[in-house]
Amino acid sequence: MDRFDVIVVGLGAMGAAAVWQLARRGVRVLGVDQYSPPHALGSSHGDTRITRLAIGEGAHYSPLAARSHALWREIEAETGADLMTTTGMLLISSSATRASVHVPHFFRNTLEAADLHGVDHERLDADEMRRRFPQFAVADEELGYYEPGAGFLRPEACIEAQLTLARRHGAVIRTGARLQSLAETGGGVRVEAGGQAFEAGRVLLCLGAWLPEQLPAARRGLFTVRRQVLYWFAVDRPELFDPARCPVFIWELPVADRVIYGFPAVDGPSGGVKVATEQQGVATHPRDVDRSVAPSEAAETHRDCIAPFLPAVSDRLIKAAACLYTVTPDAGFVVDRLGDSDRVTVVSACSGHGFKHSAALGEAVADRALGASAPLIDLDAVRWARFGR
Ligand SMILES: Cc1cc2nc3c(=O)[nH]c(=O)nc-3n(C[C@H](O)[C@H](O)[C@H](O)COP(=O)(O)OP(=O)(O)OC[C@H]3O[C@@H](n4cnc5c(N)ncnc54)[C@H](O)[C@@H]3O)c2cc1C
Incomplete structure (x- = not known):
């Protein structure tokens, strides 16, 4: 049986x-x-992810985002990959909206997180937004938060680049190998995956x-798994959608409970602009989820959530x-921890x-697995205990 210091599953x-x-810390690691x-x-x-530094979901996440920005640039320098583009981010909201991104009071929390962590930003009224960002048909009562250091990541390239670097530093990577069993033994953890057995001191x-x-x-x-389109x-x-003049955006729409977010035309005009809503629909499972997107779904989203707010985005669907x-x-x-011991750690x-946090979160959990401190992650905020379980 092959023995490793750490096995990362997923x-x-x-x-x-x-x-x-x-791998870069020189430990024997299997992925x-x-x-x-x-x-x-x-x-x-899906080509892109927004990255921003003032984190409205919780100001304690801001140090992870900032550290990730440094790591993305480091990975770009080591691999030559194009991972992060700074476009600025415009967050639009109003006191009248019932929509909020992920948590209540997201807009207010974002302003507070920016002040707390000294994140460069501007507060814009509707006239200023219309003047600088005519892509967005904002209403008079809407307000903007503009963060110039925000932008977008290329998620597939980020993963590819880190796996390339891991291999370069000696990691063993097994793909097409599904986790079949996991059991603590006297001296470590036994993992069966893809028909093979492995052992390690720690598992993530x-x-x-x-x-x-x-x-x-x-x-x-x-945990609730939800399909997003x-x-x-x-x-x-x-x-209007050239990345040089169009920021990434998040908009707590003035219509009931709807949030949209999107990106400039990151692959040129022929690639179109990516826009999405946040779906609160029924829970699903990765095994059962419908990965196809019906034309009617796209047409309805365009009609209700895009056309009134982004009038220069046409209803011609390029892909979904x-x-x-x-x-x-x-x-x-x-x-x-998964169970009672420190040997198996869950990373949700x-x-x-x-x-946006994944580069620094990977660093933090690697340090923890090796018994080092991980000062950027607020452990109390990410424990099971906060749910009483
Ligand atoms: C539509 C959408 C938009 C988003 N937008 C943003 C955004 O703008 N900004 C942002 O910061 N975040 C965003 N997120 C969130 C972000 O993308 C996720 O937090 C992140 O990608 C989750 O990464 P993960 O590694 O946990 O999951 P995944 O990347 O899905 O990786 C899990 C891996 O585990 C493997 N695996 C699972 N089970 C087994 C098994 N039994 N054996 C072996 N392997 C297994 C899977 O094959 C998979 O490769 C968005 C997410 C979605 C869905």
């Missing part, structure tokens, strides 16, 4: 970061995935939307994709806002 956003961080990441069956596909479970099925029943129910629409005035959020009751992360899919 090599999406979280696992790819963790396996690279472990295992049921598929061949990056892939389009979990939570880390970074299973994304598949994590709940590995948990005891009492904790499984803390991403749309790429053609634009009528491409010059379904993706998975795995959300806890407080929309926070879980990084904690992070409730629909984890990608």
